[in-house]
Amino acid sequence: MCRNIKTLFNFEPPATEDEIRASALQFVRKLSGFNTPSQANAAAFARAVDDVADVARTLLASLQTQAEPRNRDVEAEKARERSRARFG
Structure with missing residues (x-):
């Protein structure tokens, strides 16, 4: 899976x-292999992004958990620390 896709739930x-x-x-970029689609594929690409966003929104709204919500700042600092440990 693409490393740039971040967890959005909770x-x-x-x-x-x-x-x-x-x-x-x-x-959609990962699936299609296009960073920027050609003009011939632009409409299909944009439609796919819209469709995936709609499904993701529906998924996030329907998920349930008993866990406490995560703090964005704390999670971002953890990610920075992992990056520093990995890349110096």
Whole structure:
């Protein structure tokens, strides 16, 4: 799976529309192999991003958990620490 797609479920505050859309875009890019599609494929690409974003939004709204919501700042610091440990 693409490393740029981030977990969006169970955060406080909840995932924004921009975050959902960015994840959908990364997913479609990965599936299609296009970073930027040609004009001939642009409409299909945009439609796929819209469809994936809609499904992701539905999924996030329907998931349930008993766990406490994660803090975005704490999770971001953990990711930075993992990166520092990995890349120096």
